[in-house]
Structure formats: C-alpha cells, structure tokens
Amino acid sequence: MRIQQIFLAAVAVLAAATMSAGAPSGGTVTGKVTYTGTPAKAKAIDMSKEPSCAAQHSTPQMTETAVTGPGNTLENVVIYISEGAPAESSAPSSPATFDQKGCHYAPHVLAFQVNQELKVTNSDQTSHNIHPLAKVNREWNKSQPPGTPPLSEKYDKPEFISVKCNIHPWMHGYFAVLTTSHYAVSDANGEFKLPNLPPGKYTLTAWQESYGTQTQEVTISGGETKTVNFAFTAKPY
Amino acid sequence: MGKLLAVALVLIAIISAVPILMHTWWMPEDISTHGHMIDHQMSETMAEAGIAFVAAQIVLAAFIGMFGDKKDGRKATHLPGGAKAVVIAAFLLVGTEVLALGVFGRDAWAEVYFKPAASDAMPIQVQAEQFAFYFRYTGPDGKFGALHPDKIDEGSQNFFGLDPANDVESRDDIVAASLVIPVNKPISLMMHAKDVGHSFYVRELRIQQDFVPGLDIPMHFTATKIGKYEIVCTQLCGLGHYNMRAYLEVKSQEDFDQWLKQQSQ
Numbered sequence: 467m468r469i470q471q472i473f474l475a476a477v478a479v480l481a482a483a484t485m486s487a488g489a490p491s492g493g494t495v496t497g498k499v500t501y502t503g504t505p506a507k508a509k510a511i512d513m514s515k516e517p518s519c520a521a522q523h524s525t526p527q528m529t530e531t532a533v534t535g536p537g538n539t540l541e542n543v544v545i546y547i548s549e550g551a552p553a554e555s556s557a558p559s560s561p562a563t564f565d566q567k568g569c570h571y572a573p574h575v576l577a578f579q580v581n582q583e584l585k586v587t588n589s590d591q592t593s594h595n596i597h598p599l600a601k602v603n604r605e606w607n608k609s610q611p612p613g614t615p616p617l618s619e620k621y622d623k624p625e626f627i628s629v630k631c632n633i634h635p636w637m638h639g640y641f642a643v644l645t646t647s648h649y650a651v652s653d654a655n656g657e658f659k660l661p662n663l664p665p666g667k668y669t670l671t672a673w674q675e676s677y678g679t680q681t682q683e684v685t686i687s688g689g690e691t692k693t694v695n696f697a698f699t700a701k702p703y
Numbered sequence: 704m705g706k707l708l709a710v711a712l713v714l715i716a717i718i719s720a721v722p723i724l725m726h727t728w729w730m731p732e733d734i735s736t737h738g739h740m741i742d743h744q745m746s747e748t749m750a751e752a753g754i755a756f757v758a759a760q761i762v763l764a765a766f767i768g769m770f771g772d773k774k775d776g777r778k779a780t781h782l783p784g785g786a787k788a789v790v791i792a793a794f795l796l797v798g799t800e801v802l803a804l805g806v807f808g809r810d811a812w813a814e815v816y817f818k819p820a821a822s823d824a825m826p827i828q829v830q831a832e833q834f835a836f837y838f839r840y841t842g843p844d845g846k847f848g849a850l851h852p853d854k855i856d857e858g859s860q861n862f863f864g865l866d867p868a869n870d871v872e873s874r875d876d877i878v879a880a881s882l883v884i885p886v887n888k889p890i891s892l893m894m895h896a897k898d899v900g901h902s903f904y905v906r907e908l909r910i911q912q913d914f915v916p917g918l919d920i921p922m923h924f925t926a927t928k929i930g931k932y933e934i935v936c937t938q939l940c941g942l943g944h945y946n947m948r949a950y951l952e953v954k955s956q957e958d959f960d961q962w963l964k965q966q967s968q
Contacts, residue, residue: 509860512880514950515835531859595942609942630857633943635835636880638858675858703868 493686495660497694499543499652499672505532505700506676511636518591519569519634530574530638531676532700539656540674540698542575544626544642546649547660548681549669554647557581561618564629564639566594566610571629571639575675577649580624584641586610586617598629598641607632626673640675672696705771709764716760720753731906734928734953738909740811747807751800815910820891820923827882828893830863831901831914834943836934837862840877842967848873855897862897877966883952885959886929892922902938905951913938926953 510526513519533541562578564571567589578584586596588610596617597607602625608617621627621643631637642649650658660670667685677698684694722728733742782789828839828847841847848870855864865873884890894903896914903922904911907930912922936947954962 506859511860514881515948516946529858529860531856593943593946628858632833632941633946635832635837635857635862636860701868 492661493663493665493689494691495663495668495670495684495686495694496691497545497658497696499540499545499656499658499674499696499698500538501532501534501540501677501698501700502538503700504702505534506702508533513569513634513636516569516592516634522568523570527568527570527636529636532674533574535654535656537656539652541652541654541656542573542675543652543656543658543696543698544575544577544644544649544673545652545658545660545696546577546642546644546671546673547646547663547668548671550667551646551648552664552666554579554645557583558647561585563587563616564596564641565589566596566631566637569594569631569634569637571637573639573651575640575642575651577642577644577651579647580643580645581620581622584619584621586619588612588614588616593633594631594637595633596629597632598627600625600627603627603643626675628675642673670694672698674698676701705767708771709768712760712764712767716757716764720757723749723753730909732928733909734907734926734930734932735909736925736927737811737814738907740814741909744804744808744811748804751804755800815922815924820921821889821925824889824891824923825884826891826893827884828863828895829882829903829914830895830897831903831936831940831947832862832897833899833941834936834947835880836882836903836936836947836949838879838882838949839863840879840963840966842875842877844872844875846872848876875967877963879966881950881952882934883954883959883962884926885956886953887925887927888956889923889925892924894920894922899940900938901936901940901947904935904937905932907932908951911937926951929953929955 508528510528513523513527530542535541557579561583562576563585564576565587569590588594591612593609593611595607595609599605600621602623603621606619610617621641623643624645625643627641627643629639629641648660648663650660652658663686665687667683669681670684671679671681673679677700680696680698682694682696684692686692730742733739826841830837830839839847848865849872851864851866853864854861854866860878863878865876867874894912894914895918896916899916901914902911903914908924908926910922910924912920914920930953932951934949934951936944940947
C-alpha cells in the first residue's frame with residue numbers, strides 16, 4: 467500500500483515535470499539580417515563638450531544608424547510578429563531597462579511591450595534629458611540629474627519612437643513598443659531567434675532605423691525550427 | 704552720525720575702486736587682433752565711470768559731513784532759480800560723456816561690425832541649438848552644401864540638415880563639435896540658430912554675439928595665440944543652457960591641416 471502510494475506520487479511528479487517542460491515547446495524561427503550595397507560610414511562622435519563622458523571612451527563612440535557585423539550582417543534590427551500572433555493576456559511584469567552611460571544609450575534599440583514598464587537609468591555624472599519623440603503615444607521630455615532614481619514610464623500604443631537627449635545632441639536611440647511578446651533584436655552577428663511559437667501562419671516584420679521595414683510570411687506547425695533571413699538594401703547616405 | 708556716514712561713503716568708494724584699479728577680477732588675456740581696442744574702450748569706460756563714481760561719492764560724503772549734523776533750525780531750500788539749470792548741466796555732462804565714449808569707441812565697433820572679413824578669411828558656419836554648438840567647414844571644394852531642415856538627423860550626426868545623397872557640394876562638408884582654427888588666420892563666422900536665441904561668447908576673443916533665429920549673422924576675427932578656450936552660450940535658452948558650451952581650439956597651421964585631414968576621412 468505504502469509502496470503503491472510512493473509509486474503514484476512519483477508518477478505524478480514525473481508527469482508534471484514532462485508537462486511543464488513540454489508546454490512551451492512550440493516552433494522556433496531563427497535567422498540572420500544582412501545588407502547589400504554600401505552602408506553609410508559610421509562617424510566618430512565628438513563629446514568634448516562633456517568631459518566626464520568623453521573620458522569614458524578610449525576610442526570615440528561611433529554613430530549607430532547602421533551597425534554592421536561580420537559577413538555584411540546588421541545589428542539592432544527589430545524582428546517581430548506583426549500578424550497572426552496569439553493575443554497577449556498581459557504585459558510582462560519585468561521592466562525594460564534603458565541606461566545612459568558615457569553619454570550613450572544602452573541598448574541603442576530597446577524593444578518592449580505595450581504597457582510594460584520602461585525604466586530609464588542615468589549612470590553618468592552629468593544630467594540628461596530623455597526625450598522620446600512619440601507621435602502616436604503621448605510625448606514627454608524628462609530631465610534626469612546624476613544620482614536620481616530611475617524614471618518609470620509606460621506606452622499604451624505600439625510605435626517606433628526615436629529617442630534623443632537635448633543636452634547631448636549626439637545621443638540617439640529607439641524604443642520599439644510592440645503589442646506582441648514574440649520579438650527579438652538582432653545581435654552583433656545579425657542573428658535573431660523567436661522561440662515558443664504556437665502552430666500558425668505568421669507575418670514577420672523586420673525594422674531597421676535607416677532602411678525601413680521588410681515582411682515575410684512563415685508557417686509553423688509543431689515544434690519545428692524555421693529559418694527566415696532578411697536582407698536590407700543599404701544606403702551610403 | 705553724519706560724519707560717520709561720510710567716512711563710510713568714502714571708504715566704500717575707495718574699496719570698490721581698488722580691485723578695478725588693481726585688475727583683480729580683470730578679463731583674461733586677449734587673443735584676438737581686435738581685442739586690444741575693446742580692452743582700451745573698456746578701460747576708458749571704467750576710468751570715466753570710475754572717476755564720476757568716486758567723485759560723486761566724495762561730494763555726497765562732503766555734504767553729509769558738513770551739513771548732516773547741523774541743528775540750527777534752518778530749513779532746506781531750493782537752489783535759487785530752481786533745479787532747471789542743474790538738470791540741464793547734468794544732461795550736458797552725461798550726454799557729452801556718452802557721446803565721447805561712442806566717438807572713441809567707433810574704431811573698435813567698426814572693426815568688428817562694419818568692416819567686412821578679409822578676402823582670404825576662412826568661412827566657418829556655426830549652428831547653435833538646444834544645447835550645443837556645431838561648426839561646419841567647406842571641405843576641399845571650398846563650398847558649403849545647401850541646408851535642408853527636414854534632413855536634420857541627430858542619429859547620423861546630420862545636425863545641419865545636409866543632403867549628401869543629392870547634393871554633391873555637401874558631401875565633403877566637415878561638421879565638428881569644436882571650433883578648430885589656425886592661428887593668425889582671419890576667420891569668417893556665419894552664425895545661425897536652429898531653434899531659439901543663443902549667444903556665442905569667447906572671453907579671450909572679446910566676442911559676444913547673439914544668435915537670432917531666422918537671421919544669418921556674420922562675425923569675423925583673427926586669433927593670435929595657440930590654445931584651448933571655452934565657447935559658452937550667454938543667452939538663457941532652456942533647461943540645458945548651463946551646459947551649452949563648446950571649445951575653441953587655436954592650432955598652428957600644420958596641426959590644423961592635420962586635424963582637417965583627419966576629419967575628412
């Protein structure tokens with residue numbers, strides 16, 4: 467009797483373990499973002515106006531309108547499911563963090579969800595003002611002196627928002643506010659991965675700040691992994 | 704009591720005059736070809752205003768000292784014939800002083816504002832914006848590309864709104880965040896504001912000129928000493944005004960050529 471109970475309990479635990487491991491086993495889309503043509507040459511940023519920031523860069527910070535990697539790959543491209551994505555029940559509880567360090571935005575492109583908390587931190591010894599130029603959402607412009615707590619904000623509509631600092635005009639970044647939780651930002655090798663996709667037909671959109679957007683269709687059935695690559699036409703100017 | 708006040712007035716006048724005579728908080732060294740005229744004008748103004756100030760304080764003290772404590776029951780009376788003659792005399796005196804300053808200072812003013820820049824002056828465009836200065840050089844072709852405000856894009860450092868895709872002249876334009884110039888070379892600055900009113904102030908150059916939105920304001924000078932100097936905005940322009948500055952770097956011709964070459968790479 468006792469042995470039987472232990473056996474049953476063990477089976478239940480095992481079953482629960484397999485189920486929880488199996489639940490997110492949807493399909494995956496991976497891929498690479500590349501460019502053809504000649505991208506604009508990155509320019510060195512002169513931070514002499516703000517010595518405390520200039521001192522943090524041993525080599526000059528470069529412009530990031532098109533950050534390229536080995537093999538003509540593109541970093542900082544947002545890839546997300548623009549059509550066919552399952553409805554989102556709620557925004558993630560963890561905040562998306564945007565840091566200002568060395569008069570530079572990290573990351574350059576921050577993707578997060580509608581109604582997800584956005585936390586803006588200032589790691590510099592100088593004041594910044596964060597000015598996201600929202601057009602669909604409400605626009606705001608907040609000053610953040612050094613040593614002050616992080617700013618907390620939210621956006622309630624999807625939008626790609628250009629972010630700048632008026633005190634340091636070279637600082638520039640983007641917020642990608644998305645409705646879906648299925649998104650990725652291409653890494654230094656231009657690679658991205660969208661895991662846990664339930665079976666279905668999806669439209670994937672890739673967004674690059676200078677080169678615009680591209681879309682591709684992909685159908686996922688079961689736990690397969692599909693490769694979708696994007697290639698942008700680079701502009702020299 | 705009147706005597707004490709008289710002594711205090713004289714002391715205040717003398718103590719105020721000492722740091723000015725001693726140049727305690729004087730202007731930094733002049734590094735421009737026209738600056739000595741401005742300095743001369745400043746000294747003249749200081750001397751005139753200083754003498755008038757000290758004299759007025761001493762006369763005031765003398766009257767207080769002589770008549771302040773009188774208790775002989777006499778009432779104060781008007782000057783015979785009223786104050787009219789004194790007022791006219793004061794107007795003439797002050798008017799002459801102001802006019803004289805204007806006449807003596809006309810060369811300094813003309814040097815900066817009326818005389819055109821030398822024909823071999825190097826053209827540089829300055830843009831003031833909330834909250835930074837940017838400087839544009841023509842590049843090898845000697846020509847500035849046209850400005851297209853709709854093309855302004857901070858992300859790609861296109862602060863001026865150049866259109867290199869369609870405008871060949873703008874392709875070699877050099878945009879820098881510091882004003883780097885060769886020593887002893889006339890510089891012709893064309894100043895314009897992107898947003899609100901700003902000011903271009905370099906103490907050592909003895910230049911302080913406002914930017915006015917919508918106006919291209921010419922300014923010219925020659926720097927005579929190699930070094931690094933601060934350019935500050937002296938017109939309250941918004942929340943980042945305190946941080947609106949850039950540097951003027953005066954280099955030797957060789958160092959300047961090298962810098963320019965680096966920038967155009």
